[in-house]
Amino acid sequence: MSSVAVFSKASPFDALQRWLPKLVLAPSMFIVLVGFYGYIFWTFVLSFTNSTFLPSYKWAGLDQYVRLFNNDRWWVASKNLAVFGGMFIAISLVIGVLLAIFLDQRIRREGVIRTIYLYPMALSMIVTGTAWKWLLNPGLGLDKMLRDWGWEGFRLDWLVNPDRVVYCLVIAAVWQASGFIMAMFLAGLRGVDQSIVRAAQIDGASLPTIYWKVVLPSLRPVFFSAVMILAHIAIKSFDLVAAMTAGGPGYSSDLPAMFMYSFTFSRGQMGMGSASAILMLGAILAILVPYLYSELRTKRND
Amino acid sequence: MTSLVGKSSISLSRIAIYAVLILVCVLYLVPLVVMLLTSFKTPEDIGTGNLLSWPAVVTAIGWVKAWDTVDGYFWNSIKITVPAVLLSTGIGALNGYVLSMWRFRGSQAFFGLLLFGCFLPFQTVLLPMSFTLGKMGLASTTTGLVFVHVVYGLAFTTLFFRNYYVSVPDALVKAARLDGAGFFTIFAKIILPMSTPIVMVCLIWQFTQIWNDFLFGVVFSSGDSQPITVALNNLVNTSTGVKEYNVDMAAAMIAGLPTLLVYVVAGKYFVRGLTAGAVKG
Amino acid sequence: MATLELRKVNKTYGPGLPDTLKNIELKIKEGEFLILVGPSGCGKSTLMNCIAGLENITGGEILIDETDISGMSPKDRDIAMVFQSYALYPTMSVRENIEFGLKIRKMAPAAIDEEVSRVAKLLQIEHLLNRKPGQLSGGQQQRVAMGRALARRPKIYLFDEPLSNLDAKLRVEMRTDEVDAPASENHHRLRDPRSDRGHDPGR
Numbered sequence: 001m002s003s004v005a006v007f008s009k010a011s012p013f014d015a016l017q018r019w020l021p022k023l024v025l026a027p028s029m030f031i032v033l034v035g036f037y038g039y040i041f042w043t044f045v046l047s048f049t050n051s052t053f054l055p056s057y058k059w060a061g062l063d064q065y066v067r068l069f070n071n072d073r074w075w076v077a078s079k080n081l082a083v084f085g086g087m088f089i090a091i092s093l094v095i096g097v098l099l100a101i102f103l104d105q106r107i108r109r110e111g112v113i114r115t116i117y118l119y120p121m122a123l124s125m126i127v128t129g130t131a132w133k134w135l136l137n138p139g140l141g142l143d144k145m146l147r148d149w150g151w152e153g154f155r156l157d158w159l160v161n162p163d164r165v166v167y168c169l170v171i172a173a174v175w176q177a178s179g180f181i182m183a184m185f186l187a188g189l190r191g192v193d194q195s196i197v198r199a200a201q202i203d204g205a206s207l208p209t210i211y212w213k214v215v216l217p218s219l220r221p222v223f224f225s226a227v228m229i230l231a232h233i234a235i236k237s238f239d240l241v242a243a244m245t246a247g248g249p250g251y252s253s254d255l256p257a258m259f260m261y262s263f264t265f266s267r268g269q270m271g272m273g274s275a276s277a278i279l280m281l282g283a284i285l286a287i288l289v290p291y292l293y294s295e296l297r298t299k300r301n302d
Numbered sequence: 303m304t305s306l307v308g309k310s311s312i313s314l315s316r317i318a319i320y321a322v323l324i325l326v327c328v329l330y331l332v333p334l335v336v337m338l339l340t341s342f343k344t345p346e347d348i349g350t351g352n353l354l355s356w357p358a359v360v361t362a363i364g365w366v367k368a369w370d371t372v373d374g375y376f377w378n379s380i381k382i383t384v385p386a387v388l389l390s391t392g393i394g395a396l397n398g399y400v401l402s403m404w405r406f407r408g409s410q411a412f413f414g415l416l417l418f419g420c421f422l423p424f425q426t427v428l429l430p431m432s433f434t435l436g437k438m439g440l441a442s443t444t445t446g447l448v449f450v451h452v453v454y455g456l457a458f459t460t461l462f463f464r465n466y467y468v469s470v471p472d473a474l475v476k477a478a479r480l481d482g483a484g485f486f487t488i489f490a491k492i493i494l495p496m497s498t499p500i501v502m503v504c505l506i507w508q509f510t511q512i513w514n515d516f517l518f519g520v521v522f523s524s525g526d527s528q529p530i531t532v533a534l535n536n537l538v539n540t541s542t543g544v545k546e547y548n549v550d551m552a553a554a555m556i557a558g559l560p561t562l563l564v565y566v567v568a569g570k571y572f573v574r575g576l577t578a579g580a581v582k583g
Numbered sequence: 584m585a586t587l588e589l590r591k592v593n594k595t596y597g598p599g600l601p602d603t604l605k606n607i608e609l610k611i612k613e614g615e616f617l618i619l620v621g622p623s624g625c626g627k628s629t630l631m632n633c634i635a636g637l638e639n640i641t642g643g644e645i646l647i648d649e650t651d652i653s654g655m656s657p658k659d660r661d662i663a664m665v666f667q668s669y670a671l672y673p674t675m676s677v678r679e680n681i682e683f684g685l686k687i688r689k690m691a692p693a694a695i696d697e698e699v700s701r702v703a704k705l706l707q708i709e710h711l712l713n714r715k716p717g718q719l720s721g722g723q724q725q726r727v728a729m730g731r732a733l734a735r736r737p738k739i740y741l742f743d744e745p746l747s748n749l750d751a752k753l754r755v756e757m758r759t760d761e762v763d764a765p766a767s768e769n770h771h772r773l774r775d776p777r778s779d780r781g782h783d784p785g786r
Contacts, residue, residue, distance in 0.1 A: 014656040020485040021404035028397050028456055029412055035453045036419045039430035046429060055433070099326065102319050115569065116327045119334075122565035124514030126531045127558040130538050131333045134340065134547060135353065145352035175333065236423055239516040243535055257517075260425045265521060270429060277425035284423055473670035476637050481684030481735075482658035491683075495674035 040281065046274035053268035064275035074276065077254040080166050081283075084255065085234035087170045088177070092230055093223070095174065096181025101211055103182070104189045114186070117179035125176070129243025132172035133159070162252035165245055169253060173240060177233060181226050188222035189215065224291060231287050235280060256280050341365060341552035348547050364548030365556075368537075372553050374526065375533035379513055379560075382447045382529055387508040389448070390455035394504060395497065397456070398463025399489055403475050413464065419457035427454075428521050435522060442524045450522055451512045458511075459504050466500040467493065503575035506568050510561050530557045585648050585661075585738035587611040587634070593642030594626075594633055603629050607643070631741050636660050647738055658687075660739075663732035667744040669724045671716035677727050678712040681734045688735075702730040 050060040068074045099117060103110055120128065135141050138157035146154045158164035192215055200210045238257035241247055247254040247262070254262075256276060264273025336353045341364045343357040351358070401413050431450060432441065440446030470493070478488045519529040528536075534557045538550045565572075589609035595602050603626050611617050619627050632638040634645060636657035645653045652660050663684075672680050678699055685695045703709040706726040716724055732740055 014659075017484050017656065021400045021409075022406060024396050024485075025400045025409065025412065028393060028416075028460065031453050031456060032412070032416055032419060035427065035431070036422060036457075037415070039427040040422075042430040043426045055429075099323070102323055105316070105319055107320070107323065113323055113327060115566070116330055118569070119562065119565060120330065122510060122561045123558045124516065124531050124561070126514075126516050126535050127554045128333075130534065130550065130554040131337050133538070134551065135333060135336060140348065140547070141353060145354055148352045148355070175330070179330070232421060239531070242516065242520075243538065246539055257423075257425055261428075261517075261521070264429060274429060277423070277428070280423045281426050284421055288418075288421055471668055471670065473666040473668050474672065476632075476635075476657075477664065477666060477670040477731075478672070478683075479637060479657045480635060480662060480664050481731075482687040483683070484658075487687065492672050492674070 043274045043277050046270060047278050049271055051270035051274070053270070055270060060271065064271040065279075067272055068275050068279070071272075073251045073254060074256075074259060076251055077256045077259045080253060081234065081255055084166050084169050084173070084237070085231060087167075088173045088234050089227060089230040091170065091174050092178045092181050093226060095178040096226070097185050097216070099178070099182040100185035100189055103186055114179075114183065117182050119179070120176040121180045123176070125237075125239030126243045128172055128176050129240045132168065132175070133244045136168050136171070159245065160249055162249050165249065165253040169237075169240060169244060169255075172244060173233070173237070177230065181230070184222055184226055184229075185219065188219045192218055224294075228287065228291055232284070235283055256283075337551045337555055341368075341548055341555055343548050345544070345546050345548060364546070364552040367546070367549045368552035368556055371537055371549070372530055372533045372556055375528055375530040376556060378444055378523075378527060379529040379531070381444045382451065383509060383512045386448045386451035386455065386512050387505060390452045390459045390508055391501065391504045393452070393456060394459025394461075395463045395494070395501070396489070397460040398465075398467050399493055401460065401464045402467035402470070403472075403493075404485070413460075416457050416460055419454075420461060422454075422457075424454065424517055428517075432522060441522070442527050444523070444527050446522055447518060447527070447529065450518050451515070454518075455508055455511065459508065462500055462504050462507070463497070466497070470496070499571070499575035501575075502568065502571040506564060506572045509564055513561050533557075586613055586646075587739055588646040588649075589634070589643065590646070591643040592630075592633065592640050592645060594629060594638070595641045604633065604640070628743060631664070631743055634739070635662050635664055635741055661735075661737045662739045662741060663735050663737040664741040664743065665725075665728045665732050669716075669728040671724055671727055671731075673716050676713050676715055677708065677719070677730075680716070680727060681731050684731065684735050698734045698736075702734045705733070706730050 045057075046055060047064050048060060048062070049056055050058050050063065103113065107113065136156060136159045138155070138160055141156065143154050143156035146156075158168050196214055196218070197210060200214045205213070236257055237255050238261065241253060241255050241258045245253040247258050257280065260273050260276040260280065263269040263276065332354075339354065339357065340348060342360050342362065343351065344359065344361055344363065347358045401409055435441045435446045435449070438446075438449075440449060474492065475488060478492055483491065513529075514531065515529070516531040516535065519532040520535070523529065523532065534553050537553050587609070588611070589607050592604055592607040592609075593602060594604040607630065609617075619630070621627055629638065633640050636652070636655060636659075640653060643653075644651050647660065647662075671677075672683065675683065681699050681702060682695050685698060690698075699712070700709075703712055706729060708723065708726050708730060711719060711723055711727070716727065719727065
């Protein structure tokens with residue numbers, strides 16, 4: 001409907017109708033161009049200035065990035081992201097896949113079980129963080145409970161241990177997200193072509209082998225989506241840190257998102273904060289672009 | 303279903319599977335149970351008992367104090383979430399409608415840009431947005447937060463509706479145009495009535511995202527305009543005074559109950575909506 | 584009562600692409616019945632869409648009753664179309680489906696009811712008026728789609744592969760009905776030229 005037409009008798013109503021779709025989309029187009037891309041560009045620009053409490057537009061070159069590079073807290077945050085992200089993704093995947101496989105075995109009351117696995121996703125990360133902060137409370141939480149139950153001398157002080165505190169974040173995050181991964185894989189498993197499974201069964205393969213060698217490989221797209229979503233959650237993780245540890249003890253459980261907030265809004269370092277935000281964007285792009293690229297490639301090969 | 307033996311036998315492996323599943327259920331439920339138990343104890347009880355011990359005395363003082371503290375913020379969240387959910391859903395529906403049925407040059411490119419917006423790390427827009435809110439006079443207001451949530455919810459809501467409407471056959475819109483219906487009439491009388499599944503999905507998703515949000519809340523609001531997630535975090539992470547875990551847990555429950563309830567009650571509509579096609583048979 | 588004429592009608596989907604429709608010349612007299620047959624992809628649907636105004640032409644003129652309507656929107660051309668998929672509005676009842684176009688044209692409610700009854704009686708779908716399309720069989724849906732077109736008493740009817748979704752036996756029945764319907768009071772009053780496009784692989 002985009003070709004040039006012989007419009008000899010278009011009524012005003014027609015003209016309006018032709019423009020309506022564009023008019024309706026226009027505000028959203030404006031919002032996206034400005035609020036998404038315009039703002040990203042603005043932040044990008046700020047990262048090259050020496051803004052502190054207020055934006056200034058004095059060119060500072062790569063200063064802010066260099067300062068980031070030399071900032072120990074940023075390194076800790078980045079390293080934490082790698083550890084947290086890696087563990088979070090890996091464990092959530094394993095648990096999610098296993099639970100999905102088990103649930104795929106024609107289980108009674110599957111609906112109830114699924115509901116229970118999924119409910120953590122409905123909660124805010126603040127609630128999750130608060131709950132797990134209490135559970136992992138050194139002295140009053142799980143360790144006290146286990147001691148009361150007979151395991152004397154059990155101690156769980158990871159929450160205040162700078163070397164272990166990231167694991168606490170992982171536990172809480174996995175609790176929240178693995179149900180969702182389970183749901184993704186369950187849906188994927190249900191869509192698997194049964195004939196290849198039957199062929200493998202006839203070939204004499206045992207069920208675990210069938211899953212490992214036949215079914216799971218066919219779910220590669222689901223794996224990619226799951227990794228993408230988990231990575232996205234990991235990179236954006238801010239609420240969880242704020243609630244559970246506020247980055248502490250000290251800044252040993254800091255994550256980039258928390259760092260950005262802290263430096264931009266609490267410490268009056270807008271330039272550095274902007275630089276850290278741009279680096280976070282870079283991290284997302286680093287995952288997104290190859291994923292999209294491989295998606296497009298597989299589509300062309302189909 | 304790739305399942306074990308065809309018969310639902312009571313074999314050892316099936317027992318093992320059920321055992322694992324139930325154990326995991328328990329593990330998933332423990333935090334919730336603990337939160338509830340703790341919220342009904344007294345601080346002394348918390349000190350002497352443990353996470354799963356039954357309260358010596360079941361008391362609601364934790365809840366009363368928690369509600370006292372977060373009351374106003376709870377209503378803030380409502381004031382923010384309800385309009386934002388409705389607006390972003392409505393706009394998303396119209397956008398999805400245009401993108402799937404009234405395509406024009408550039409609309410596909412716009413969709414691509416929008417799609418990428420779903421992956422945006424919000425840290426990249428926080429600063430510019432706070433300047434903008436300031437200029438609009440909306441800094442530290444619930445209205446400002448509504449605005450922010452609508453803007454950044456557009457990507458997902460448009461995506462939901464567009465993907466849903468794409469499966470509506472072209473012929474339907476053509477027939478309606480021949481019948482004389484215009485852009486809005488087709489939307490209101492034909493498309494919208496068919497949209498119930500995806501509207502449910504969108505409402506539930508947006509409600510959960512917006513109610514649970516913390517980042518926008520903590521950056522764009524302060525004091526009286528803060529949503530409950532921010533209030534909860536402030537309550538729980540204050541370092542002054544004696545920690546009252548019963549209050550903390552009760553407050554967490556108050557913050558978490560709305561989305562939990564939505565999930566329990568409407569969860570199946572969410573799943574149904576995601577898997578529903580727009581046109582049956 | 585209307586004549587339909589296509590003069591040198593051209594349609595291209597974009598610069599550099601081959602013409603989908605090239606210099607089409609067509610003249611259909613009042614009351615005439617034209618069937619277009621051709622292999623898939625030869626442009627039958629495009630031609631129909633252009634006549635209906637659902638797509639714009641890139642050259643030439645379309646005239647109904649000697650008036651150039653090429654610039655008019657579909658709703659002003661007074662054309663009704665029956666689609667291969669019937670395109671019935673799924674959330675409306677059969678009655679509402681038929682009424683839809685009439686209500687938009689702001690016909691009086693009494694007149695609308697009369698039309699619906701007339702059409703329902705003609706096509707023997709009176710007992711289906713309160714059902715939804717999802718509850719109807721293929722043949723019934725097809726009749727409702729026809730009813731929707733007939734109720735508007737347009738100048739021109741377009742049928743896009745109306746029979747391809749039915750099984751062979753039903754097809755034969757429908758074909759004779761279509762020939763009979765014009766021969767009944769319907770055709771008497773209307774005498775419309777129709778373009779009918781057919782594609783019957785399983786003859």
